[in-house]
Amino acid sequence: MxxxxxxxxxxxxxxxxxxxxxxxxxxxxxxxxxxxxxxxxxxxxxxxxxxxxxxxxxxxxxxxxxxxxxxxxxxxxxxxxxxxxxxxxxxxxxxxxLEIGDLDSEETTRIEAQVAAAATGTSLDSLLAEATVMLSGLTRGAGVVVTGKQNPQLKHIEFVRLDPARALVVLVGEDGHVENRLLDLPPGLPSSALIEAGNFLNARIRGLTLAELRAEVEERRASMESELDSLVSGLIDAGLAVSVGASEGRQLIVRGQANLLDDLRAAEDLDRIRLLFADLETQKDVIDLLSRAENGEGVRIFIGSENKLFSLSGSSMIAAPFHDSNQAILGVVGVIGPTRLNYARIVPMVDYTARVVSRMLERGR
Structure with missing residues (x-):
């Protein structure tokens, strides 16, 4: 088992x-x-x-x-x-x-080989995209993954003025990933304040994540306010707020939707698949549903109208969370298909894929 x-x-x-x-x-x-x-x-x-x-x-x-x-x-x-x-x-x-057994050696080898091959790259997205492609191929359903809670360690922060009222907060991670976030500026803010705010934060990054940096700034607020004027302090707070909030956005990857067209049995099946495709286009609802699978270890199974997303298409989803070396959940990987999915076969596949992805992330890929 x-x-x-x-x-x-x-x-x-x-x-x-x-x-x-x-x-x-x-x-x-x-x-x-x-x-x-x-x-x-x-x-x-x-x-x-x-x-x-x-x-x-x-x-x-x-x-x-x-x-x-x-x-x-x-x-x-x-x-x-x-x-x-x-x-x-x-x-x-x-x-x-439902009786769920172990995967056979051929299936586990294939899952490990395909995920490991994708893990040789530098992009987490490529690893997860390959995992969804592999799952869709094994299960003949649509492979899905949602991620976005990863908190990369920071290497550099810079405030770049675009015009008198706006600036970019440029976030450079230790892994080379760069994010740009738009920030509204108060009237009359001098360019020197942008440089001073960046210098203050870069002196304290030391490989911290955004959330950790924000917590440290809050902890040292008294010394920051005595060291910097109110305009620079306000700029730092605003820059970290927009950056942390943006980093909590969720990304959805879907692969293998065409597999769902392979086993149509009647006209009503085609109508159901069309509705499911429309559901998958509504990314927020899919992300919200997948995020529910992050609560606790193990595989979650969602069937048909138990959730509003699949209430019309009559579909099911099997999903499991994956985590990093600190056991922090980074996202969810799963399979979406008709309610007559082969649950006994797909549940262990999703479970094993989530564990392999977690293992790769624990090793730093």
Whole structure:
């Protein structure tokens, strides 16, 4: 079994259902769900009676399926059809019945090799982009990652005037990454104040992150205000505020959307995929959803209308956080696809990918 857990969302509902269903109902439900995840088709009572390990007539199976439908776990997509799991049924299956094993050696080797190859570069973005490409290829879903909480150590800060009312705060990291942030200037601020503010901060950077530098300035506020005039002190506060706030922005990477077109079964499937593509274009909602997976270790599974993002497209997401050498969570990597994702196979893939990315970041790539 996996060495890390995966976290569920509706544990109390699933726990109650598990106690209410007898062994026969659970077994029939399991076969319906597993058949649906494999084929995408509804399952009829006659076919189910032939493959069940217990001796039951089609009529008995049909009665149990009717009870499961009344419980909100199954539904019939149209008259005279077999049954398929509802979103509530899929949640119950994932929470209470999903059996997750280890990846085989070929899969772990491929994940490690592709992430390691990307890790030889200097860009964290290239590492994460390759991880999403690899996941989308392995799972035939869309690979996604959200990041942006990384706090690089700073090498240099400079205030560059653009015009009398605006300046750029130029942030140079130890890794060579450069960010420019626009800053409004108070009327009449002399250029010497920009130079003085930069000199003051650069004398104290010493490899600190922005958040750490801001904390140190706050801690030494009394000495700063006695050493500098109020205009320079105000400029330092404003520069650090706009810089720290900007660094907390989130970046979304999505790869492999075309994979979602490979297994269309009907016109309604195409409509669902179009809705999902529209969802993915709404980056803020995707980022907000992925960010929910940062709460705690392990894999999170989001199914269909449990969240507003997938309420129309009926999609699912499997995601896990990755972290740096200080165990600080830097982002989330995952897979988005239809609700009939192969959860048993994809959960350990996402989990292992997150662990490999974390390991590369711990080693400094």
């Amino acid at each position: 996996m060495s890390r857990s995966f976290h569920t969302i509706h544990n109390s509902d699933s726990a109650r259902l598990l106690t209410e269903l007898d062994e026969r109902s659970r077994e029939i439900f399991r076969y319906v769900v597993e058949s649906y995840l494999s084929s995408g088709d509804p399952v009829g009572s006659r076919n189910l009676a032939r493959i069940l390990p217990m001796q039951l007539s089609p009529a008995s199976v049909r009665n149990v399926m009717s009870d499961l439908e009344l419980a909100g776990l199954l539904y019939a997509p149209h008259t005279s059809a077999g049954r398929m799991p509802t979103e509530r049924g899929l949640r119950f299956f994932v929470d209470a019945m």
